[in-house]
Amino acid sequence: MAAARVLLLLSGRPESRPPFCPFAALDQQPRAPGVELPPKGRGVDLGVAVILQSSDQTVLLTRRTSTLNVSPNLWVPPGIGLSDLLSSHPQLLDGGLRELWEESGLQLPQGQFSWVPLGLWESAYPPKLSWGLPKYHHIVLYLLVISQESQQQLQARIQPNAGEVSAFMWLGPDIAAAVAATEDGTETPKHLPQDLPSSVPAVELKENGGAQPLALPTSTLLRTTPGTADSRERVSTGTKFALTLWLQHLGR
Numbered sequence: 001m002a003a004a005r006v007l008l009l010l011s012g013r014p015e016s017r018p019p020f021c022p023f024a025a026l027d028q029q030p031r032a033p034g035v036e037l038p039p040k041g042r043g044v045d046l047g048v049a050v051i052l053q054s055s056d057q058t059v060l061l062t063r064r065t066s067t068l069n070v071s072p073n074l075w076v077p078p079g080i081g082l083s084d085l086l087s088s089h090p091q092l093l094d095g096g097l098r099e100l101w102e103e104s105g106l107q108l109p110q111g112q113f114s115w116v117p118l119g120l121w122e123s124a125y126p127p128k129l130s131w132g133l134p135k136y137h138h139i140v141l142y143l144l145v146i147s148q149e150s151q152q153q154l155q156a157r158i159q160p161n162a163g164e165v166s167a168f169m170w171l172g173p174d175i176a177a178a179v180a181a182t183e184d185g186t187e188t189p190k191h192l193p194q195d196l197p198s199s200v201p202a203v204e205l206k207e208n209g210g211a212q213p214l215a216l217p218t219s220t221l222l223r224t225t226p227g228t229a230d231s232r233e234r235v236s237t238g239t240k241f242a243l244t245l246w247l248q249h250l251g252r
Contacts, residue, residue, distance in 0.1 A: 014118075014119035014120070014245060016119070016120075016121060016122070016241055017121065017122035017123075018127065018225070018237045018238075020127070020128050020129075020225070021122060021124060022124050022126070022127070022128060022129040022133070022134045023122070023124060023134065023137065025129045026129065026134075044137050044138065044139055045136070045137065045138045045139075046138065046139050046140075046141070047079055047123070047138045047139070047140045047141065048079060048092050048095055048096045048099075048140070048141045048142075048143060049076065049077045049078065049079030049096070049140055049141070049142050049143070049238075049242070050077055050078050050079065050096040050097065050099065050100045050143050050145050051077050051118065051142055051143065051144045051145065051242055051243075051246055052077070052078070052100060052106070052145050052147060052154075053144060053145065053146045053147065053246070054147055054149060054150055054151040054153075054154055054170065055146075055147060055148055055149060055150050056150050056151055057172065057173060057250065058151045058170040058171060058172050059077070059170065059171050059176065059243070059246060060077065060078075060104065060154070060168060060169075060170055061075045061076065061077060061168065061169055061170075061171060061235070061239065062075070062076060062077070062078060062103060062104065062160065062164075062165045062167070062168045063075050063165065063166050063167040063168070063202075063233060064076060064164065064165070064166070065162075065163070065164060065165065065166045066166065066231065068164070070125050070136060071125055071236065072231050073166075073231050073232065073233040073234075074233070074234065074235070074236045074239075075169075075221065075233065075234065075235045075236065075239060076235075076236050076238075076239050077142070077239060077242065078096075078099050078100045078102075078103040078104060079096070079099060079140065092141060092143070093115060093143065093145075096143050096145070097145070100145070102161060102164075103160065103161050103164055103165055104158050104159070104160055104161075104165070104168065105157065105158055105159030105160065105161070106154060106157055106158060108145065108147055112147065112148045112149065113145055113146060113147045113148060114145075114146045115143055115144060115145045115146065116143070116144050116146075116249070117141060117142070117143055117144075118142040118143065118144050118242060118245040118246065118249070119141075119142055119241070119242070119245050120139055120140065120141055120142075121139070121140045121142065121238040121241050121242070122137075122138075122139055122140075123136075123137075123138040123139070123140050123238050124136065124137055124138075126229065127225055127237065128225060128227065130227050130228060131228065131229045132229070140238055142238075142241075142242040142245065144245075144246060144249060151170050155170070158203075160205060160211075162205050162209065165205065166204065166205055167202050167203060167204040167205060167214060167216075168202065168203055169200060169201065169202035169203070169214075169216065171200070171243070173247060173250060173252055174196075175196070175197075175200055175218070175221070176243045176246065176247060177243075177247055177252065178196055178218075178221075178222065179221050179222065179235050179240060179243060180240045180241075180243040180244040180247065182222045182223070182224055182235075182240065183224070183240075196218050197218060198217065198218060199215040199216055199217050199218055200215075200216045200217075200218055200221065201213065201214070201215065201216075202214040202215075202216045220233055220234065221234070221235050223235075225237060
């Protein structure tokens with residue numbers, strides 16, 4: 001039922017996966033008949049992630065905490081596994097908005113936002129076969145949710161969940177375009193503007209429960225997925241895909 005809804009919703013929408021997708025690599029390797037590909041017994045899970053756009057055209061990204069077992073320190077939009085979502089929220093949008101609230105504390109009033117599906121992304125963790133055999137396999141639906149509130153208005157209401165989020169920031173189109181241009185699987189980013197700022201303003205959560213301003217080096221956002229296991233912070237490959245689709249939606 002969930003898969004059918006996703007396919008119906010996304011008829012004609014972009015689908016993609018990283019060039020180093022471990023499942024693509026495993027498909028090309030010989031194996032004995034009947035041998036199941038990892039992750040054994042799990043199959044493919046569905047997920048939804050919300051690209052929240054303010055009225056002044058910035059989008060919210062959060063940094064996953066370093067203590068999470070899957071994808072620690074990655075910059076991503078709020079999201080959730082659909083198998084969890086369907087237990088109490090049968091609608092994709094409702095589940096995405098619920099996770100936005102749980103991770104950021106933001107609840108969007110009815111009638112003050114619009115939304116559109118952006119595309120589907122095949123996600124694996126670990127993200128590369130050189131990191132080890134994949135343990136998790138997701139198809140992620142990215143939803144663009146466009147708020148009528150400004151970044152300043154939304155920022156004033158953010159209350160991040162410290163169990164999942166260690167920092168957050170708002171990206172404008174110029175920085176987002178530079179981040180999206182850093183293709184994972186390539187050594188150097190393409191077509192980067194020369195006038196990028198040295199840092200991007202963010203907010204970092206403190207251990208005592210407070211928050212403090214963070215000047216995040218732009219170079220951190222331009223990192224690509226390394227060849228060996230590495231938990232340094234960077235923007236996830238799927239998020240780069242979603243930012244590309246967001247920029248296309250803006251006509252950039």
